[in-house]
Amino acid sequence: MAYKIAFFDIDGTLVNEEKQIPQDAIAAIHELKARGVEAVIATGRAPYFFKPIADELGIDSYVSLNGAYVVYKGKAIFKRAIPRDSMEQLVRHAASNNHFLVFEGEQFYYSNTEDHPFMLSSVDSLKVDRPHYDPAFWESSEVFQVFLHCGEAEEHLYIGSIPSLRFVRWHPNAMDVLPTDGSKALGIQYLLESLGIKPEEAVAFGDGLNDKEMLEYVGLGIAMGNSHPELLVHADYVTTSVDEEGIRNGLIHAGLLEAQA
Known part of the structure; x- marks a missing residue:
């Protein structure tokens, strides 16, 4: 499968316990984008919580607030407030x-x-x-x-x-x-439909309990090696931890990056 888009959770996935993005993850995201694959943040955080992270990665599309607020290339395309x-x-x-x-x-x-x-x-x-x-x-x-x-x-x-x-x-x-029916998967579904991309053409990375639906919805759900144990059964593949080149290794498994010599 030639995947067209990849979704990345933040805490425990893109950033480690110190809330820092490992350099290998930064490089992997930039390489992914250079290959023409969309890179999108998918997080429970609100946009004002992760702007520096998005800026560092050069990402301007995101599914935030657990699917309730979706932005594509800097423009809000979906909002869903709690009644x-x-x-x-x-x-x-x-x-x-x-x-x-x-x-x-x-x-x-x-x-x-x-x-x-x-x-x-x-x-x-x-x-x-x-x-x-x-x-x-x-x-x-x-x-x-x-x-x-x-x-x-x-x-x-x-x-x-x-x-x-x-x-x-x-x-x-x-x-x-x-x-009750809110999740990252809901926001991802809206974004994919607006782009004309099928769920099976998407990859997602996560580590927490709020990533269950997302990993099940996409074509390839990848759990980080440091994931909550209950998440693993919802993943198609378990990569290494965030501090052990987990993003790069997951993208290599997906065929989106090549293994380094």
């Missing part, structure tokens, strides 16, 4: 459990707590600016995704509690909240 009634239910339910939220908008993100340690630890792990404080942001602006801050032992309070929403853990203290 207001679902937001109201979530805010009320989280408050009843004394858990705090971060609302991810189009231009920036806002928290309904200023200094809770769970919020600070999850946000700081991304090495990005901290959110502004605005508990009412969701009432007047579109929210594309939410961080819900609670420990794993409290996860059961939310799973299935609001039928229109799903909860995916990405940090010991935080879960992504998105529409």
